[in-house]
Amino acid sequence: MLNVTFVRPAMFYINGFSNIPHAKYYYIFLCFIYITTVVGNSFLITVIYLVKTLHTPKYMIVFSLALTDLCGSTALIPKVLDTFLFDRRYIVYEACLSYLFFVWSFALVQSWTLVTMSYDRFIAICLPLRYHNIITKSAVGAILFFVWVFSLSFLAIVVWQINRLSFCGSVVIQSFFCDHGPLYRLACNDTTINSILVNVAIAIIMIIPLIVIALTYVCIAIALSRIASGVERLKALKTCTSHLIVVAIFFLPLVGTNLAAVTSYIHPNARMFNSTMTHTIPSLLNPIIYSLKTEEMSMSLV
Template identity: 75%
Template sequence: MGPEVKAATILNTTFVRPAKFYLNGFSNIPNVKYFYCFLCFIYIMTVVGNSFLIAVIYLVKTLHTPKYMIVFSLALTDLCGSTALIPKVFDTFLFDRREIVYEACLSYMFFVWFFASVQSWTLVTMAYDRFLAICFPLRYHRIVTKPVIAGVMVLEWLVSLAVIGCMAGLIDRLSFCGSLEIQSFYCDHGPLYRLACNDRYLNYIMAFVVVFMVICIPLILIVLTYICICIALSRIASGVERWKALKTCTSHLILVAIFFLPLMGTNLAVLTSYIHPNARILNSTLTHTLPSLLNPIIYSLKTEEVLKSIRKLCKNIRLRNI
């Protein structure tokens, strides 16, 4: 019996719950410390950008609107998601602490996937906001109210909590009697449940449920929303008005592309062809971290409304200091 199995807690003759797992990501990558420096830069800028945006929306009362409630939720999700992932990556690989206890591994998996799910559905809510603004402009302010958006946000968080919690909870029924090396840079669900020795059919089904919930269904809803928007814009006689309405959607479309395309590309490539584990890990790392950095820059910090609010806030601070 090897040392890994000896370290496990044996509940009965067939069920083995390991004390620890071993994260095997970023192995044999040349000059990997430069990549860690890049990740550190991404994390610092993500924290600064999203914290600044959250502070501006909170402090400037003119931004206390349904639209910026959604932006606030996205910035908070980006901040929490990056904090759940990147510091632990540094601790694991930069300081070579690759062993992670069983309970911490499940928590790690839960928080990474939970915030990814909330981020995905927040992008759907943004698409819904654009759809109503363009297709039903006269009824927009009656439909999109603060209580409605607050209810939608709470529902997204609760549903994500239930589904991702169920996914993480189902790991607890698995027996790990063989290898305890997770071929990923964090406790990812797929690489983890495939290490199990007993029946993992429910986990396989749950993996599909989560992929559909986080990637497929939100993307389908966003595409349907923009089909409706395009149909509505085609009925506008003036090309200038059509372009002006479409321009309000470009930032959101960029966010959707940044979030969904790398996720879809990675998953399709894994299913249809062979990818070197290190290439997959590097791509997955950027897929989980870059959107959180770019979201506040693309969608909010460059918009005229937010820039005016920032200038107004800075002016008020200067006047208080005089």
């Protein structure tokens, strides 16, 4: 039998930004973002729950997105504020893994919830006569349930693989939270599986959802081109604007940051700033977009 010893530190140290003057003002700004995010998404969830005309498959998806935004921001921002505003940068090993699990689980759910929205728009415009037969509450509920279960299961595997690593060197995480990449690279044994999981995570959070969404909108564009009336075409297109804005807000910073990291050097401070904005701004703006840009929501608020 092989005697394998795993070295697990009692704590990790979250390094965060380095040599930034007046950094506390940035964290106070994050506090404002969090408060606004909680209020906005709680409001959206409450309106959808109370207004019976919004008890439709489409708004089941919007409800799931708002819940994901609320949970994702709560998993990340309060701990970031506690870490840096009150200088509590040491985090217990188990708490660090939990931190990683929840932040990236909700990011994965958010990504595939946007894919589910694109599927809803695809059926509504390309197969309008069959929409109510295909997009039912039970069908959407099953899709959303699968998205949540798959996301939690995948991140459980990621965390389990981190837990199999040995940390016998530095315990300083070069990020603003217990991020997967900066964490597993601290290990002093074989991290091949973890590296593979990074590529899988990039594929299922960013690449595959973007491809699926792009394909649905290609089909939508073809269907719209066949509509003779310009007014009807514009009316159909307007039902997609909220979703397109949300997709752009979520994916553009994510893709931009990752492409820049691959193709050129990014200063750690710039990378962390982009990452914080990627994790927080979409959750802040989503409820505003769906409250102002969606006709059913606007009518329910009158």
